Amino acid sequence: MATLLDDDFESLQQRLLPESTYRVHGEARAGITLEPYSPVVGAKVRGLRINGTDVVPGEVRQFLNESLSRHGFLAFEPGTVSAADFAHLVQLFGHSEYMGTPYTPVAEESSNVNTIDSEVKKTRMNFIWHIDQAFRPEPPRFTVLFGKKVPSFGGDTLFCNAQAAYDLLDPLFAQYLETLYVAQDVETMGFLTLAYREEKELARQKARFPWIRTPLIRVHPETGKKQIYVNELYTQRILGLSRVASQNILGILFDLIKSPEVLTRFQWEEGSVLVWDNRVVQHRGVGDYGSGHRVLLRAVVE
DSSP, X not given: OOOHHHHOTGGGSOOOOOHHHHOOOOEEETTEEEEESSSSSOEEEESOOOOTXXXXXXXXXXXXXXXXXXXSEEEEOTTSOOSTTXXXXXXXXXXXXXXXXXXXXXXXXXXEEEEEETTTOOOOGGGSOXXXXXXXSSXXXXXXXXXXXXXSSOOOEEEEEHHHHHHTSOHHHXXXXXXXXXXXXXXXXXXXXXXXXXXXXXXXXXXHOOOEEEESEEEOTTTOOEEEOOOTTTEEEETTSOHHHHHHHHHHHXXXXXXXXXXXXXXXXXXXXXXXXXXXXXXXXXXXXXXXXXXXXXXXXX
């Protein structure tokens, strides 16, 4: 006699990511080669060098932007670009604007870039899982980082593919989550309070960014894929639910976003460059470099 185990073996176990979707292969175009960084998120870019005086062919720009949508982030090998030419690399993905706080001032290399210096930036919000500026109705499309100075050990960045996290959800649970909305608030973990110590400026910044309502499950505007759209740094609560229900569901989703199946870890070298699709890739730094000195250049692309 057939047993439940025989008839429905897969339904008794946790879900796995579909191999056909997340086991990607390398590709090449216009002299540029892409190699998968991990099975679930990221790709390494080989064969590109940026000089501020050179014009990058349109075919290369198109290939990089299309690849970014597919892979979530692109990692450029050290030597691809200098700190002085970092802004030229950023322009391959769109227009950047300065977005910083007193702890992340304008970079000397470009007025559209800010510096993240571990000896200056004393806030630790970057060690919490987040989407950059998720408290805005339309967060930046892409974030770009350049490793100007890196510690001798530690200081990696973790990345999560929030579309892959959605694919691990039970379908019926996912269907329920798609009916829910959340409050995204810049002050959920005290971001502004820690960044702005002068009372009047703090009040001004808080007035600029009231909390917003977003779907808990969001659809990527270009790929059409669904993703979990909550993060530990800015998501305050699920609207319309009790605090207990909201906290428990968010806890499940936060744990899923941290699961090894949807993560990869990037190890910095001096001169490394990363660009990621901020609309789908969540990230957090790892504060394990002690008194080591780390300086990154950052650009955000609207």
